[in-house]
Amino acid sequence: MLIRSTSGPADVRPAEITPRPLFEERRRFLLRSGLGIAAGAALWQGLGGTARAASERLATIASPLSTTEAMTERKAVTSYNNFYEFGTDKGDPAQNAGRMLTRPWTVAVEGLAGKPRRFDIDELLKLAPLEERIYRLRCVEGWSMVIPWVGFPLAALLKAVEPLGSAKYVEFLSHYDPEIMLRRPVLQWPYAEGLRLDEALHPLTILAVGLYGEVLPNQNGAPIRLVVPWKYGFKSIKSITTIRLTERQPATSWRRAAPHEYGFYANVNPEVSHPRWSQATERRIGEIRKRPTLMFNGYAEQVASLYQGMDLRTYY
Amino acid sequence: MPNFLRAPSGTQIALVKATVFLACLVPAAQLALGWQNDTLGANPIETITRASGEWTLRLLLITLAVSPLRRYTGLHWLIRLRRMLGLFAFAYAAAHFTTYVWLDQFFDWQAIARDILDRPFITVGFAAFVLLIPLAATSSNAAIRRLGGRRWQSLHRSIYAIAILAVAHFWWLVKADLLKPFIYALILAALLGLRAWWREQERRRQLSVPPPAKHLERPVIRIVQK
Numbered sequence A: 001m002l003i004r005s006t007s008g009p010a011d012v013r014p015a016e017i018t019p020r021p022l023f024e025e026r027r028r029f030l031l032r033s034g035l036g037i038a039a040g041a042a043l044w045q046g047l048g049g050t051a052r053a054a055s056e057r058l059a060t061i062a063s064p065l066s067t068t069e070a071m072t073e074r075k076a077v078t079s080y081n082n083f084y085e086f087g088t089d090k091g092d093p094a095q096n097a098g099r100m101l102t103r104p105w106t107v108a109v110e111g112l113a114g115k116p117r118r119f120d121i122d123e124l125l126k127l128a129p130l131e132e133r134i135y136r137l138r139c140v141e142g143w144s145m146v147i148p149w150v151g152f153p154l155a156a157l158l159k160a161v162e163p164l165g166s167a168k169y170v171e172f173l174s175h176y177d178p179e180i181m182l183r184r185p186v187l188q189w190p191y192a193e194g195l196r197l198d199e200a201l202h203p204l205t206i207l208a209v210g211l212y213g214e215v216l217p218n219q220n221g222a223p224i225r226l227v228v229p230w231k232y233g234f235k236s237i238k239s240i241t242t243i244r245l246t247e248r249q250p251a252t253s254w255r256r257a258a259p260h261e262y263g264f265y266a267n268v269n270p271e272v273s274h275p276r277w278s279q280a281t282e283r284r285i286g287e288i289r290k291r292p293t294l295m296f297n298g299y300a301e302q303v304a305s306l307y308q309g310m311d312l313r314t315y316y
Numbered sequence B: 001m002p003n004f005l006r007a008p009s010g011t012q013i014a015l016v017k018a019t020v021f022l023a024c025l026v027p028a029a030q031l032a033l034g035w036q037n038d039t040l041g042a043n044p045i046e047t048i049t050r051a052s053g054e055w056t057l058r059l060l061l062i063t064l065a066v067s068p069l070r071r072y073t074g075l076h077w078l079i080r081l082r083r084m085l086g087l088f089a090f091a092y093a094a095a096h097f098t099t100y101v102w103l104d105q106f107f108d109w110q111a112i113a114r115d116i117l118d119r120p121f122i123t124v125g126f127a128a129f130v131l132l133i134p135l136a137a138t139s140s141n142a143a144i145r146r147l148g149g150r151r152w153q154s155l156h157r158s159i160y161a162i163a164i165l166a167v168a169h170f171w172w173l174v175k176a177d178l179l180k181p182f183i184y185a186l187i188l189a190a191l192l193g194l195r196a197w198w199r200e201q202e203r204r205r206q207l208s209v210p211p212p213a214k215h216l217e218r219p220v221i222r223i224v225q226k
């Protein structure tokens, strides 16, 4: 008897999908050998085409704002997380965040805006072309990663609601559901973060919906999170439900918990040390020896002008 | 209670000691293997630092629990495990400190000195470690003889201060979630509280005139209390 394959012609056999390690290896090789962003992007999209059968793949365009540094292994990016709502150990979010449903999901964009409204997540995914942004991420705890995010500029969303002249800050709130999340008041829930409006509109500031070319895993802040690469990681709030334009500087979770340790700005700054950790050096995940931390996490050229005339020791 | 539990033979005690010895090596072996096989997670140095620190604290508390256990179970031979447990606490502390100096800071002595001076959690952790050194150095029978029981005992009472410093170290290094250090603090408070309670009882007993027979027993009771 003949054993018939049940897969239709459109299906891609698993063997045709480039295995992830190989794919990552190739990608890293490409970046290292400096073939250029354009060639990289072409291959990236080519690969995206091959692997489309693996449902969660996102089509992206490359960005000149990406770094060419070696990326942190996907496994580390998705297993070593600070997402306190799902537990305070680094491995907890990967264990527990699967409980969170990311559909249906809406993000309310409200406050001092001409056209405030609620966006459906699928609408947000189409708001602007999705870009791959390979950014350094520096955690206040002294470790760092290089992550290929998929997202779009926050500015695109803010412009859609037409901020009023009186809007000076942007407040962000995370999803909080006590049924599936930590109930102990380790921090004040829901998690809250904030940016100055000019920081929020900066081209480096993105809303991420994916990483490594795929839909964002829950532990990394699905379905949509902030990424502000020149600030310590805790500023990049996860699983956003509310974005509010305000006149006053919003209260933020870590600052509420320990105002002498976590400032509103939280710009990466090797010269201003945290009471618990020196910020002069960092350990890149996957490496043994520490490396020097760069001012504004290496994005000084793009963002230093935002803070001209400010004493960064006072506004830490 | 079975007889071998109340009064184990020399062989039985040797067996128990060997078992405890091996058990104390398990966490270290797991870390060494994990390092070798790269199964310690995304940040193996942090994993080792934390595991060795937590085992130091656990072993300190287990060492402090020997006397109460012995007193309330009547298993007097438990005291014969105490030195080994204390030395393992020191060994894990040394491994913890070495991890910090070597893997974490890579012998950057300037950064280490700054950490010890500037960061309260490192300051107290370092103090706890330094204070453990004389205890480990005077753990042999020869050292007890040389110092004399009384002086040896008063030196080794610093273990209480060390345990308090160790819990403070944990308390201050935690960013926001104080649950674990809180649990260790509770256990330590119970262990220290028991000593305070015994001391108070002893003081009262001495105030009321003791019968002569009890009086003869007192030196034995004293040793039990430490």
Ligand code: HEM
Binding pocket: B046, B049, B050, B051, B052, B053, B054, B055, B056, B057, B093, B096, B097, B100, B122, B125, B126, B127, B128, B129, B132, B166, B169, B170, B173
């Ligand atoms: C008796 C001495 C010590 C004890 C009992 C102890 C205990 C601990 C404990 C329980 C932890 C936390 C583990 C966790 O997060 O689960 C820890 C972490 C740590 N300890 Fe110690 N420690 C001692 C001495 C030291 C010394 C001498 C140093 C360095 C000079 C040190 C540096 C550290 C560091 C850097 C961490 C990690 C902090 C972090 O991950 O954020 N400790 N220790």
